[in-house]
Amino acid sequence: MGLSDDDDPSMDDSDEALMAQVARGDERAYHRLARRHLPAMLGLARRILGNAADAEDVAQEAMLRVWTYAPRWQPLAAFRTWLTRVVVNLCLDRKRRAAWVALEAAGEIVDPSPGAGERAEANERERRLAAAVAELPDRQRTAIVLTYSEGMSNAQVAEVLDTTVSAVETLLVRGKQNLRRALGGLIDEDD
Amino acid sequence: MNMEQFQDLLDRHGTDLGRWPREERTQAEHLLADNAEARAALTQARRLDAALSRLIDKQDADDAAVMRVVAKLNARPLPRQKVPLWRLPAVLLDLQFAPAWPRVAALCACAVLGFYIGISGLDRRIDRFDGSFAASSDADFGSLVFEPEPLTGERL
Numbered sequence: 001m002g003l004s005d006d007d008d009p010s011m012d013d014s015d016e017a018l019m020a021q022v023a024r025g026d027e028r029a030y031h032r033l034a035r036r037h038l039p040a041m042l043g044l045a046r047r048i049l050g051n052a053a054d055a056e057d058v059a060q061e062a063m064l065r066v067w068t069y070a071p072r073w074q075p076l077a078a079f080r081t082w083l084t085r086v087v088v089n090l091c092l093d094r095k096r097r098a099a100w101v102a103l104e105a106a107g108e109i110v111d112p113s114p115g116a117g118e119r120a121e122a123n124e125r126e127r128r129l130a131a132a133v134a135e136l137p138d139r140q141r142t143a144i145v146l147t148y149s150e151g152m153s154n155a156q157v158a159e160v161l162d163t164t165v166s167a168v169e170t171l172l173v174r175g176k177q178n179l180r181r182a183l184g185g186l187i188d189e190d191d
Numbered sequence: 192m193n194m195e196q197f198q199d200l201l202d203r204h205g206t207d208l209g210r211w212p213r214e215e216r217t218q219a220e221h222l223l224a225d226n227a228e229a230r231a232a233l234t235q236a237r238r239l240d241a242a243l244s245r246l247i248d249k250q251d252a253d254d255a256a257v258m259r260v261v262a263k264l265n266a267r268p269l270p271r272q273k274v275p276l277w278r279l280p281a282v283l284l285d286l287q288f289a290p291a292w293p294r295v296a297a298l299c300a301c302a303v304l305g306f307y308i309g310i311s312g313l314d315r316r317i318d319r320f321d322g323s324f325a326a327s328s329d330a331d332f333g334s335l336v337f338e339p340e341p342l343t344g345e346r347l
Contacts, residue, residue, distance in 0.1 A: 027269065034264065039257050047247055052256060060260050064270060071274045129242050147205075148240075149247040154203075173202040179239065
């Protein structure tokens, strides 16, 4: 049985119901759950790590943990929040062990078409912003990624990072201060 | 509220003033109405928000990457699940252990047979069996089974 199996309409569709089935060893429910959350979790890992290959490893490990720890999982928080926490912790562990690989989000683009100069400037701004985000301390970058990519409130970010709302706010303040400092007046220029 | 406090609150709560605490929002609105520097700070924060959102959208996982992870997950059997201790009895009685029951039964039968042989004295040498059994059969059965010879430890 694989992740490409068709959905069974008779199954309860909520994450928590699927997780209860996974806890009883139901591989079909596990594959359904993995299919649902894998793209988002892979994207999140990629944003935090800035490295596509590592992000794939983290996403795979996180999904295996869903299966392994399902019998011990308690629905104290939403499944999505728990899974996000697993992915974030795996990313932070990996960052502690490995040196940061700079993200080349937007390289030099040679474009001969009209308006190419403006686009090149925009790409340069984006490249510098990516580099500035990459240079942030891990927890500051994680707080910013969770806020902007997942649309989480400060309270939700605090739950994922297992800390207080006030600590998350401090991470955001310091992170944005660092970004402004790194970007200088670049962010004030019109797109 | 001064500019430093306003910038701090912008970073804490974001550029959507509707999500700020009510009292601070009211003070911020007054500041924005009177202070051009505050309006410039709000504009700059919104630009940073927009730039971060664009950057983060570009880092979305592509379908090919998702399929690679799916392929890796499908490539090998799932690991054993970590079952909490309070569920262990249920797991042991689970039907998925059914193929092992004949072996478990054979093991139990061997253990019972070994115990019976040991307790009935059938493991003693046959040339010593008749005399010792005859000598002690009218005595207590416990001395036959459990009392060894005092010097060598050999059972008579």
